[in-house]
Amino acid sequence: MDQRVSEHAEVLVDWSARVEAGDDVVVRVDEGAHDLAVAVAEKLGERGANYLATYVSDEVESAFVRSHDGDFDDDPEFEVAMLENADVVLSLRAKRNTAAKGAVPGEKRAAYKKSRTEIKAQMMDTDWVSTMHPTRAHAQNAGMDYREYEDFVYDAVLRDWESLADEMARMKELLDEGSEVRLVKEDTDLTMSIEDRTAVNSAASVAYDSHNLPSGEVFTAPEDPEGEVYFDVPMTHDGTRIRDVHLTFDDGEVVDWSAETGQQALDDIFATDAGAKRLGELGIGMNRGIDRFTDSILFDEKMGDTVHLAVGRAYSSCLPEGEEGNQSAVHVDMITDVSEDSRMEIDGEAVQRNGRFRWEDGFEE
Amino acid sequence: MDQRVSEHAEVLVDWSARVEAGDDVVVRVDEGAHDLAVAVAEKLGERGANYLATYVSDEVESAFVRSHDGDFDDDPEFEVAMLENADVVLSLRAKRNTAAKGAVPGEKRAAYKKSRTEIKAQMMDTDWVSTMHPTRAHAQNAGMDYREYEDFVYDAVLRDWESLADEMARMKELLDEGSEVRLVKEDTDLTMSIEDRTAVNSAASVAYDSHNLPSGEVFTAPEDPEGEVYFDVPMTHDGTRIRDVHLTFDDGEVVDWSAETGQQALDDIFATDAGAKRLGELGIGMNRGIDRFTDSILFDEKMGDTVHLAVGRAYSSCLPEGEEGNQSAVHVDMITDVSEDSRMEIDGEAVQRNGRFRWEDGFEE
Numbered sequence: 168m169d170q171r172v173s174e175h176a177e178v179l180v181d182w183s184a185r186v187e188a189g190d191d192v193v194v195r196v197d198e199g200a201h202d203l204a205v206a207v208a209e210k211l212g213e214r215g216a217n218y219l220a221t222y223v224s225d226e227v228e229s230a231f232v233r234s235h236d237g238d239f240d241d242d243p244e245f246e247v248a249m250l251e252n253a254d255v256v257l258s259l260r261a262k263r264n265t266a267a268k269g270a271v272p273g274e275k276r277a278a279y280k281k282s283r284t285e286i287k288a289q290m291m292d293t294d295w296v297s298t299m300h301p302t303r304a305h306a307q308n309a310g311m312d313y314r315e316y317e318d319f320v321y322d323a324v325l326r327d328w329e330s331l332a333d334e335m336a337r338m339k340e341l342l343d344e345g346s347e348v349r350l351v352k353e354d355t356d357l358t359m360s361i362e363d364r365t366a367v368n369s370a371a372s373v374a375y376d377s378h379n380l381p382s383g384e385v386f387t388a389p390e391d392p393e394g395e396v397y398f399d400v401p402m403t404h405d406g407t408r409i410r411d412v413h414l415t416f417d418d419g420e421v422v423d424w425s426a427e428t429g430q431q432a433l434d435d436i437f438a439t440d441a442g443a444k445r446l447g448e449l450g451i452g453m454n455r456g457i458d459r460f461t462d463s464i465l466f467d468e469k470m471g472d473t474v475h476l477a478v479g480r481a482y483s484s485c486l487p488e489g490e491e492g493n494q495s496a497v498h499v500d501m502i503t504d505v506s507e508d509s510r511m512e513i514d515g516e517a518v519q520r521n522g523r524f525r526w527e528d529g530f531e532e
Numbered sequence: 533m534d535q536r537v538s539e540h541a542e543v544l545v546d547w548s549a550r551v552e553a554g555d556d557v558v559v560r561v562d563e564g565a566h567d568l569a570v571a572v573a574e575k576l577g578e579r580g581a582n583y584l585a586t587y588v589s590d591e592v593e594s595a596f597v598r599s600h601d602g603d604f605d606d607d608p609e610f611e612v613a614m615l616e617n618a619d620v621v622l623s624l625r626a627k628r629n630t631a632a633k634g635a636v637p638g639e640k641r642a643a644y645k646k647s648r649t650e651i652k653a654q655m656m657d658t659d660w661v662s663t664m665h666p667t668r669a670h671a672q673n674a675g676m677d678y679r680e681y682e683d684f685v686y687d688a689v690l691r692d693w694e695s696l697a698d699e700m701a702r703m704k705e706l707l708d709e710g711s712e713v714r715l716v717k718e719d720t721d722l723t724m725s726i727e728d729r730t731a732v733n734s735a736a737s738v739a740y741d742s743h744n745l746p747s748g749e750v751f752t753a754p755e756d757p758e759g760e761v762y763f764d765v766p767m768t769h770d771g772t773r774i775r776d777v778h779l780t781f782d783d784g785e786v787v788d789w790s791a792e793t794g795q796q797a798l799d800d801i802f803a804t805d806a807g808a809k810r811l812g813e814l815g816i817g818m819n820r821g822i823d824r825f826t827d828s829i830l831f832d833e834k835m836g837d838t839v840h841l842a843v844g845r846a847y848s849s850c851l852p853e854g855e856e857g858n859q860s861a862v863h864v865d866m867i868t869d870v871s872e873d874s875r876m877e878i879d880g881e882a883v884q885r886n887g888r889f890r891w892e893d894g895f896e897e
Contacts, residue, residue, distance in 0.1 A: 191610040196587045198566065208592045212599035217608035220592060222561045222585035227573045234577035243582035245556040245617035252610035 188215035199261035309461035383454025442495025553580035564626035674826035748819025807860025
């Protein structure tokens with residue numbers, strides 16, 4: 168077995184999920200995740216934890232949902248009981264076909280999801296972590312050769328997380344103390360308020376309330392954007408590719424927008440509700456192990472030398488106690504490359520220039 | 533997908549497990565059982581049941597057990613809770629390597645098994661059924677080509693179970709009413725008492741308290757054997773092949789034994805304890821879909837035109853209320869071919885001759 172699979176398991180079990188002796192750990196094994204499941208089981212045995220492996224298959228689920236009449240039982244007790252008694256849930260995502268759910272009618276899919284609300288809540292109530300094991304299907308989705316994709320995934324996952332978490336803590340501190348962020352690059356000069364907001368240091372560990380491996384971003388919930396911004400990293404929204412988005416904000420709302428590709432999809436996003444035209448998130452990608460767009464938000468928004476903004480719903484963890492923040496049915500992340508000819512300022516002082524942070528070599532040049 | 537996979541799933545869900553709407557069904561998916569899992573999920577959806585798939589992998593389990601210090605937690609609550617709330621457990625056995633547990637030290641394996649006593653009991657307390665999905669590993673074990681092995685498995689599984697159950701009921705009635713069985717063939721003339729014993733109609737359905745698919749045998753718990761018997765179907769006991777066994781019983785106990793291959797293993801069996809030298813089971817194989825030895829007891833002992841005897845422990849379901857029956861740490865099945873030059877009598881009347889039963893064409897010839 169690739170030594171990196173074992174290292175991945177160790178990061179997942181120790182850094183991300185903080186598994187301890189006696190923990191009851193549900194391991195959700197996707198169709199293509201067998202090798203990682205073996206490596207994770209080995210680490211769980213070493214730590215003296217207990218494991219129960221479940222089988223997660225889009226094909227199995229689709230067969231069930233399609234043949235069911237659609238009147239699903241709400242939250243079957245055996246699954247709720249399993250999760251109520253679990254300390255940790257590790258999801259090993261590894262699809263063999265990313266299109267496997269395509270044949271399930273959307274209505275039935277939604278009904279099935281709704282019938283599992285309590286199951287989802289119980290899962291979220293554990294120290295859960297979701298990660299990805301590279302498969303040919305995911306490589307195909309990323310438009311990459313399989314070996315090259317493996318390298319990509321392990322570069323993203325096998326970081327020095329402790330040192331990255333420290334670095335992200337510095338960015339969090341700047342955002343927490345600051346009042347206004349300004350982003351400047353090609354076709355971009357945007358200001359937004361971050362007064363009284365709390366940034367999240369998403370360091371791929373439950374100890375940081377961060378539940379994805381890889382992670383590596385610091386995000387907050389800005390408001391009152393003014394100006395224009397250009398997103399040059401492509402994105403896929405509900406199956407549609409959107410490219411080269413330009414937005415203009417006035418008085419806190421999007422007033423003008425365009426996309427080279429996917430204009431209709433962009434129109435639809437802004438037509439969703441009033442909140443869709445306001446900002447929900449400002450995120451700073453700090454995982455330099457991720458150096459290319461692969462059409463997977465798990466990786467894309469964490470990419471080093473990028474900044475992303477989301478229109479729509481804000482995360483409550485960034486908001487002052489009792490404040491609601493922006494509400495919307497959508498939360499759509501859009502990413503811009505800041506590696507060249509760019510500047511991010513907080514309260515008028517540059518904190519990132521051409522991708523370099525204030526505390527890094529090369530920032531002053 | 534092979535149409536027979538879907539038929540297999542239907543037999544399993546409807547005939548064997550009697551799944552009903554609202555049942556909480558745990559589906560235990562072995563490494564190689566994906567296709568059958570998809571077909572089973574489809575049937576469960578049709579019936580309006582709920583499913584939770586677990587992943588059963590010798591490689592995952594071995595990795596866990598090997599790396600653990602061996603002081604396993606007893607019956608982790610999350611797995612007990614899942615099974616306590618389950619109505620049905622379907623085990624889809626399909627190994628990718630039948631030797632995958634070989635590297636685990638026997639002591640640790642035993643300790644792990646012991647730590648799961650309550651989990652096993654909870655599983656046995658459901659309407660559980662164990663079946664097998666053909667894999668190349670199982671084909672290899674049977675010494676067969678994969679396609680040929682698929683045919684073999686589906687011939688065994690896709691029976692007209694209702695009609696076979698009726699036929700087996702006739703054999704059960706004969707055994708229940710009889711007092712003495714005599715078996716006569718080459719090197720064989722054995723009598724044994726079945727007075728007051730109740731035979732089990734093992735018809736591959738929880739409705740018959742029969743939990744394996746395929747099944748197809750009627751068995752009871754004989755005592756006081758006298759005479760000699762020859763077993764010409766090979767067997768594997770604890771990894772050792774044993775062939776051409778001759779036993780001589782006197783006063784209810786084995787007094788003389790020999791094997792062409794595996795004499796030492798046979799000696800070890802009879803040295804286990806006093807009960808190992810007495811009979812625990814007489815079984816009549818009635819599944820004519822199984823027409824060859826494949827070194828898997830799930831199939832071998834159900835083979836049509838065979839009779840098997842087990843030395844060692846008797847099943848309590850065959851015994852009168854309050855009677856203990858033969859006790860032993862072992863229960864070793866040995867099979868003899870009765871398709872030619874053979875006769876089974878109950879109370880002096882032939883009920884099977886050269887493999888034909890009394891109610892079949894060809895019995896009188």
